[in-house]
Amino acid sequence: MEQRKIRFDETFQPGRIDFAGEDLEQSSPLHVAGSAEALAHSDGEVRVRGKYTVEMGAQCDRCLGRVRYPLDGGFELYYRPVSAIAREEEVEIGEDEVEIGFYEGGGLEMEDILREQVLLALPMQRTCSEDCKGICPACGRNRNETECDCRIESGGDRWGALRRLEI
Numbered sequence: 001m002e003q004r005k006i007r008f009d010e011t012f013q014p015g016r017i018d019f020a021g022e023d024l025e026q027s028s029p030l031h032v033a034g035s036a037e038a039l040a041h042s043d044g045e046v047r048v049r050g051k052y053t054v055e056m057g058a059q060c061d062r063c064l065g066r067v068r069y070p071l072d073g074g075f076e077l078y079y080r081p082v083s084a085i086a087r088e089e090e091v092e093i094g095e096d097e098v099e100i101g102f103y104e105g106g107g108l109e110m111e112d113i114l115r116e117q118v119l120l121a122l123p124m125q126r127t128c129s130e131d132c133k134g135i136c137p138a139c140g141r142n143r144n145e146t147e148c149d150c151r152i153e154s155g156g157d158r159w160g161a162l163r164r165l166e167i
């Protein structure tokens, strides 16, 4: 079986990869370099390896300020052709095989791979700093920039009460 290896070295300008719906913004070109190769003695399995750099921007969950995420990551992924599924249908896919994706005749979309890698690299909680004080629920001021004297009287706000105790 002939082994094919394709090298890639590409730059994706903001807008080419669709991050809409993720509250994310690509603030620098994304550069990726690596290779994709069909593995010998496999059923059309493809291995894609690469390294990428990009800077992403998001909104802080607490204060709505900007958060910057300079990413410098790598990946190694395995894909099988969709046609292989039919034959393996009765074979239970083990937990350790979850990493294997599938591709259809047209091949792999680098945009999809990169989109997923970037999302995986970002934290679930996006805050500008670990101790971001957020926005005051009473006066709406950014408490990182301005101290305010609002007393949050709602009984449910136990964290607010704790914060006052610490002062």
Ligand SMILES: [Zn+2]
Residues within 6 Å of the ligand: 060, 061, 062, 063, 064, 065, 127, 128, 129, 132, 133, 134
């Ligand atoms: Zn913040």
Ligand SMILES: [Zn+2]
Residues within 6 Å of the ligand: 136, 137, 138, 139, 140, 141, 148, 149, 150
């Ligand atoms: Zn306030």
